[in-house]
Each structure stands twice: as C-alpha cells, then as structure tokens.
Amino acid sequence: MAKLSLGLQLGYWGAQPNPNFVAQAQCAEKLGFDSVWVAESWGNDCFTPLAWIGAQTSSIRLGTAVAQLSARTPTACAMASLALDHMSGGRMILGLGASGPQVVEGWYGQPYAKPVTRTREYVHIIRQVLAREAPVTNDGEFYPLPYHGPNSWGMGKPLKPIVHPLREDLPIFIGAEGPRNVTQTAEIADGWLPLYYSPYRQEVYADQISGAKPGFEVSPIVLVNVHDNVEEALYPVKAMLGFYIGGMGSKARNFHKELMSRMGFTDEAEQIQQLFFEGKRDEAIAAVPSQFADEISLCGPKERIAEKLKDWENSPVTSLLISGDETLMQTMAELTL
Template sequence: MELSIPLDYATDPRGAADQAAALERAGLDAVWVAEAYGFDAPSIMGYLAARTERMKIGSAILNVYSRTPALIAQTAAGLDAMSGGRAIIGLGASGPQVVEGWHGKPYDKPLGRTREAIELIRRILRREVIDHHGITDMPLPGGLGKPLKILTQPVRPEVPLYVASLGPANVRMTAEIADGWLPTLFVPEKAKDVWGSALAEGAARRDPSLGPLQVVAGGILAIGDDAAAVRDFARPQIALYVGGMGAPGKNFYNSLAVAYGYEKEAALIQELYLSGRKKEAAAAVPDELVELVSLCGPEGYVRERVAAFREAGVTMLNVIPVGPDPARLIETVKNWL
C-alpha cells in the first residue's frame, strides 16, 4: 500500500504545494490536486513537478467536459515530461453543478464521455494518428481539419488514468477500463455491499494487460489518545458533499450516503445545507459515518483503520494529516504499510 495526501481547494496553492513537497522526505508517495471550480489543477501539478523528485502527482479530478480528450492527453504528456514520468491523470464526469453551472456545458452522456476520453487519451499518448467519430469528432467532418498525431514524444506511452466514480454503472466501467479508482467518502466496512457487484462485473471484462485496478481512498489522519476529536473536522466537508454537491435527486454523494444506510440523515443534511444552515448540516452528519471515513484515535486504533482500508482493497491510502507535525504522522503510517 502506498501513501498519498489530497491537495484540496487551497486559498494559497503555492504554500500548500510547498507543504506537500516537504512531506516527500517523510515518505509520501503521491499528492492529488483538486480542481472543481477553484484553481486549475495542472498549473499546481506543474509547480509540484518542479518542487519534488520522487512522488507521483495526480489530478483529482479533471472533468471530461471542460477539456477535450486531446487537451487532456496533451496535459498528461506535458506533466509527465515535467515530472520525469510521475504524472497520474484522475478523470471524472464531475456533476451538473460544476459542468453546467461553471463550464456552461450540457451534462450529457457522462459514462460515454469518460469511456471515449480514456480511449482517445491512450491512443494519443501512443502517438497514433487520430481519426475518430463519436461523442467527439476528430477531425470535424466536412471541415479543413485532418487526422493528426501528437507532435511531441511522450515520456511514457501510457500515463495512468484513474476515474472518480460512485454509481454502479460508472464503477463497473472504471473496473473494466481504468488504471485506478478514486472513490469519495469511502467506508471500507461497507464498500463490498455498495460496490462489490459492480467491481466484480467490470473486472470480468477487464483487459489483463491493464493489471489490477488500483484504489485510492482514506480520510483525516490523527494519532493520539485525544485524536478522536479531530474527526469533527471532517463534518463540514461531508455535509458539503452530501448536502450541497448537487440538487435533490442529482447528488451522487447523497445517494452514496443512502446506500450506506443513512437515508434519513442524508435527507436532513441536504435539507439543512440547501437552506443555508451549513453548521446544522455538519452537526447532522452521523457520528458513525464520520468515524468510518476517518483514521483518528490512539495508535492501535488507527492501525486497525489502516488494516480495514487495506482489506477493502485500497492500494493507496489517501490521508489528511492533522496535528503539529504532519511529517511525523506520514512517517509513522508509512512504517506500517
């Protein structure tokens, strides 16, 4: 199991990236850069490439609507060149709130777009001449364009492509064609019940040359006799996702909370959040859910949580270290893996 951290929507991206780079010396294997409708991820990833030597640098995520497959492939090739072959491209359909509200694109055919993007990105990185017609036409029919291949030679002909997915059909596709999976609000004890069938069905159609599906998941990390209280830092983010990341009936994270067995709580969190009562929404997040998506408590307990994530198939533990010495936390957990 590898160890990574997320770089979320930082107001000071350079400072956050510097802190992440410093953790490389503590044994950190990777950093994941968020985007949504904040700073763009590739700019920060390029800065991280210059500030680090060993750790992998991933996007979490680039959505498949706001960039063409060709641009994503160019970005993958550029980041891989700048980092010396350390890029990981996390992709996803995002959701209507971001795609339609921020990028002004219709939120249509999310699975088809993701599947097609992965196919085209891989073909482009292999320097194939692209003549493709589907959701994306390359070149446009009837125009002056002609089939092209990428001008430059990628460092690697295959940059790993990870997919953020939650729904059964999307997870099934991820297990079939992606190099890795980026689930959100991952509860290891409930993962098999929620996603087991979809993962198995996708794996049955998986090309063996892809190797095993990599899985990235984790949560807030704090170690100490009083560290359980740190779990409460997760409440606002859980409330944001379950309550505010989409309209009623169109919130994938809310549907996940329901699948976990928190139907009444998910409805209440959404009602409170969408009415502007965000603190009350955070307080309504079930204690059990907060605990199960976190790794906070005495050392023995946290080691048990790490083991639970490993047993659920997680291959990269993605943690948010909280405390006066994040490097020490990373070193401690890295020694357990």
C-alpha cells in the same frame, strides 16, 4: 494483508494559493509518500500547480484529483499530461472526473448529459494519443475527430501528436461514485479515486470493481485527525460530509447523497440535505452519523488509528490520500510506511 502507500491530497486553492504547497509536497517525498495530488473546481486548474511541484521534487508521483472533463478537450488533456510526464521523468498520473451538472453547466457552459458515456469516449481518445500508433479519430457523439459538424470548414484531418509520449501506459485514474461509472472505471482505467470509501462495507463496491485488471489501484481520500476525543476528532469529517451531501448538488440529484444512501444511511442522508437546504448548516453537520463519519476516516488517538489501519489493509484500497501538515504526515508515515 496488503501494505498501504500514502498520497498527499493538496486539494483546491482557496481565495489565494496555499503558500506551503511545494514544501508540503517535498516533505511528503522525504517521508516516503508515493504520490501528491492537486484538485480543480472553478478556481485554480490542476496541471499548473502540479508542474510547479514536479520541478521541485524528484521521485514522488504527480496526480490530478481530478482534472475535470469539461475543462479541456481530450486531446488538450492528453497534451498536458504527456508534457508533464516528460518534464517529470515519468511521474504523471492522470486523474479524471466528470464533475457535476452545477459546475459543468454553470462554469464551463456545457451540457452534463451522459457522463459515463462521455468519460469512456474521453479516455479512449487519450489512450490513442499516448499510444501514437495512428492518427487520432473518434466517431462518438461528444468528441468527434475530425469534426465535420455545424460550422465546420470541412478541412479537419486526423492527426498524431508531434511529441512522442514518454509512456504509452501513463496511468489514468477516474473519480467515480455511481455504480455504472465505477464498473466502467474498473474496466477502462488503471485506478479509481473514490471520494469516500468504507472498508467495513466492501460489498457496496465489490461487484463493481471485480472486473479490474491486475495492478488496479484504489486511492480514496481519507480525512485523518489525531485527537484524544474521538467525537471531537470526527467533527471535520462531519463538516465535509454535511457540505457534500447537503449542498454539492440539487435537491433532485446529488451523487454524494445517493452514495451515502447506498452505504446504508438513506434516512440520515435525506435529513442532512433537508436541513442544509433550510439554511440550518450546523444542524445538517450534527445530523451526520458518527458511525458513518468514523468508517470513512481515521480519527481519534494515535493507537486507535493504528488499529483501524488494519481494516484498510484488509480491503481493496491500495493507497490513502490524506491532507495535513508535516506533523500529521510524519505520524501517518510512521504508522503506515
């Protein structure tokens, strides 16, 4: 039975920055949390808040969950990562993700084609920058280096980073859901960031992560809600699932819905999406099965959560990324660390 570590997932900002995000990170560090993570979508970026946190902490690892591929070129992403790694004394974790077609094409104005291939190419370039063994080159279709395509001046040449990276082995994690993407993540990355994971259905991912190298980390986001009534405790989990499965994607393609189907809830996933598209959001949330919501979260009385943690410890999961106030972080530290 492997001991789990804890990470604090700060997620996105809303209309305004969370005024307590630095204090939360400092609290997590004092409690012995291993990591703190910042997300980005079409609002805040992830590197700026993480640098702010890094300047006011000393030991907790600093992760992006996730930096979107389309937000910056691979070399720009590598530059931000090596800079933050230097400034934090080697605490950076680069979490990457392809996002989805709505964001990539609607916000970044780029095609979403071949996300798995694009991810591989992106990581390959970042690894070259961090290794700093030779000028960086790439023959791939998405990020050719040097660029000699349309409108090129023909003057580009391969370059090495001026700054010597602090660590060649700066860890790269990937947020992946589809079978091909997860399989590739186990092959090319140091860790995997599942949006949701069930320790009771390990067979869903067993083959896909079987090729991971030793030390590979699995760090899912796990919603924790301490409450005497289990069904009431599960409501925020159902609300999250209803939004992701119903609304985060088109009718034709929704990666979250497809994952729920692979985990054994095909009919329920279809119903949730149908209700959401009909504008019946409350009914969509109510249609989320309690069993599914319960499997991917830690909800209910404290004693029940302590018992369920044993199931997570008996899975490939290495760290639980949780969100919550100081009281919740304290409770989880007592139960887990």
